[in-house]
Amino acid sequence: MDRSAVGFGTSGARGLVSSMTDSVCFAYTVGYLRHLERCGEFGPGTSVALAGDLRPSTPRIMRACLAAILFMGGTPIYCGHVPTPALCVFAFSRRIPSLMVTGSHIPDDRNGIKFNRLDGEFMKSDEAGMLGIDVAIPAEIFDRAGALLEPPPLPEPTDVLTGYLERYVGFFGREALSGFRIAFYQHSGVGRDFLPGLLEALGAEVLVLGRSAQFVPVDTEAVREADHRLAREWAQTHEIDAIVTTDGDADRPLVADESGAWLRGDILGLVTARFLGAGAVTTPVNSNTALEAAAFARRINRTRIGSPFVIQDMMRAENDGIRPSVGYEANGGFLLASPVERDGHVLSPLPTRDAVLPILSVLLAAREQGGSLRRLQQALPQRFTLSDRVAPLPSAVSLETIRGLRERIEETTLVPGLGAERNRVLSVDETDGLRLFLSGGDILHLRPSGNAPELRIYVEASAPERAFSLLEEARALVAPAS
Numbered sequence: 001m002d003r004s005a006v007g008f009g010t011s012g013a014r015g016l017v018s019s020m021t022d023s024v025c026f027a028y029t030v031g032y033l034r035h036l037e038r039c040g041e042f043g044p045g046t047s048v049a050l051a052g053d054l055r056p057s058t059p060r061i062m063r064a065c066l067a068a069i070l071f072m073g074g075t076p077i078y079c080g081h082v083p084t085p086a087l088c089v090f091a092f093s094r095r096i097p098s099l100m101v102t103g104s105h106i107p108d109d110r111n112g113i114k115f116n117r118l119d120g121e122f123m124k125s126d127e128a129g130m131l132g133i134d135v136a137i138p139a140e141i142f143d144r145a146g147a148l149l150e151p152p153p154l155p156e157p158t159d160v161l162t163g164y165l166e167r168y169v170g171f172f173g174r175e176a177l178s179g180f181r182i183a184f185y186q187h188s189g190v191g192r193d194f195l196p197g198l199l200e201a202l203g204a205e206v207l208v209l210g211r212s213a214q215f216v217p218v219d220t221e222a223v224r225e226a227d228h229r230l231a232r233e234w235a236q237t238h239e240i241d242a243i244v245t246t247d248g249d250a251d252r253p254l255v256a257d258e259s260g261a262w263l264r265g266d267i268l269g270l271v272t273a274r275f276l277g278a279g280a281v282t283t284p285v286n287s288n289t290a291l292e293a294a295a296f297a298r299r300i301n302r303t304r305i306g307s308p309f310v311i312q313d314m315m316r317a318e319n320d321g322i323r324p325s326v327g328y329e330a331n332g333g334f335l336l337a338s339p340v341e342r343d344g345h346v347l348s349p350l351p352t353r354d355a356v357l358p359i360l361s362v363l364l365a366a367r368e369q370g371g372s373l374r375r376l377q378q379a380l381p382q383r384f385t386l387s388d389r390v391a392p393l394p395s396a397v398s399l400e401t402i403r404g405l406r407e408r409i410e411e412t413t414l415v416p417g418l419g420a421e422r423n424r425v426l427s428v429d430e431t432d433g434l435r436l437f438l439s440g441g442d443i444l445h446l447r448p449s450g451n452a453p454e455l456r457i458y459v460e461a462s463a464p465e466r467a468f469s470l471l472e473e474a475r476a477l478v479a480p481a482s
Contacts, residue, residue, distance in 0.1 A: 009112075013113045014103060015112070018109075022060070034072075042097055047077050047094070051101070054248070074097075090158075097118060164194075169198075173345075180367075183208075186212070190250050220332045242256060243256035247331075251333055278326045287329070299317055307329065318337040330385070334353070384466075389456050393454050443459065
């Protein structure tokens with residue numbers, strides 16, 4: 001790790017493609033399988049499922065992972081280019097290890113490998129156990145640059161999409177979306193061909209738009225201005241009820257209303273949790289506080305940012321018998337710890353990020369409000385969140401920026417650079433980064449990303465205009481000097 005600069009973040013190993021050589025990816029995969037071997041979940045002959053997204057570097061990295069599986073005596077099941085949750089539905093139901101080659105939403109000069117246990121995501125304890133393992137790389141199979149001398153060919157893919165489609169058609173029914181006209185933004189997400197077919201299988205009329213031959217880094221937390229503009233143009237040009245898409249590996253959703261305004265991921269999560277009748281909701285500290293104001297859940301858990309932390313507390317609520325127990329993140333990824341029953345049908349748990357469930361749940365919840373996503377949002381407690389990022393910015397610089405701001409606040413209880421009506425700090429939450437509760441009911445939250453060299457900015461306010469102005473002020477506050 002130190003030599004390659006490929007670190008282990010909240011979503012697995014991530015780094016520059018130039019650093020993710022075959023030998024580095026091989027070593028990470030061997031370390032992963034050896035950790036599972038210690039846990040009694042892997043041995044010679046064990047099946048290991050492997051899939052990837054549509055980044056140009058993904059096939060090469062998948063071949064390096066495949067070589068590692070074969071080296072360890074495993075039996076690879078190649079699943080092709082499919083959504084991360086589709087891979088997980090397949091692997092979790094068979095209780096076999098699985099890994100996904102994806103960089104999610106980050107630019108395509110980077111990539112990553114996401115590791116799973118037999119029945120769920122890697123947790124922080126798994127990360128620590130894996131990183132303590134020494135891996136001896138067989139030097140004779142690589143050249144001096146770390147490239148495999150004889151990379152194994154990728155086999156014919158095993159179908160995992162049929163089971164993923166049946167999961168939702170079986171639960172919601174083939175007429176669930178009848179009457180909806182939905183635009184699907186294809187860009188370069190790995191689910192761009194599958195997901196329109198799923199929506200059609202549920203009865204929707206689907207219009208596909210925006211397919212890209214180049215990888216597009218769609219970030220569901222910090223939507224690009226180009227994607228805001230596209231959604232508004234499509235909504236004006238086409239008579240549609242919604243626009244939907246996902247990030248690169250299709251585990252985070254993005255949904256726009258009939259006017260082309262993208263909904264925040266934490267609003268998708270809140271609506272989905274309420275639609276499913278959740279008894280316990282787990283979400284990170286940066287999610288919209290409208291959740292508490294909505295007052296439908298018996299227990300609300302707030303965690304650090306990252307699916308491993310959400311899963312840990314979500315499963316604790318499940319074990320305590322508070323069901324259904326669900327989790328969601330501000331990026332829109334939704335996690336299900338408990339079976340959910342609706343109209344006599346049962347949806348099985350899926351304790352990893354999924355984009356499909358929130359997309360479908362929000363559309364159906366909107367139907368209960370007369371079919372309008374805009375009206376659905378207007379019926380919620382009115383709290384408005386926005387996010388952005390300062391990039392590229394090394395983590396060390398992000399941490400120093402946050403530390404300096406914290407020191408100034410300790411001295412004055414004021415945030416320099418913010419408007420006078422909200423610059424006084426009422427309380428501080430350092431669960432994950434620096435989260436400031438300000439006069440006037442505003443919230444400002446800063447944290448270094450766990451997956452990329454960038455500083456994340458989150459704001460929340462009681463009106464959209466206040467949220468926009470606070471975000472602008474926050475950008476100016478933390479932007480590095482030119």
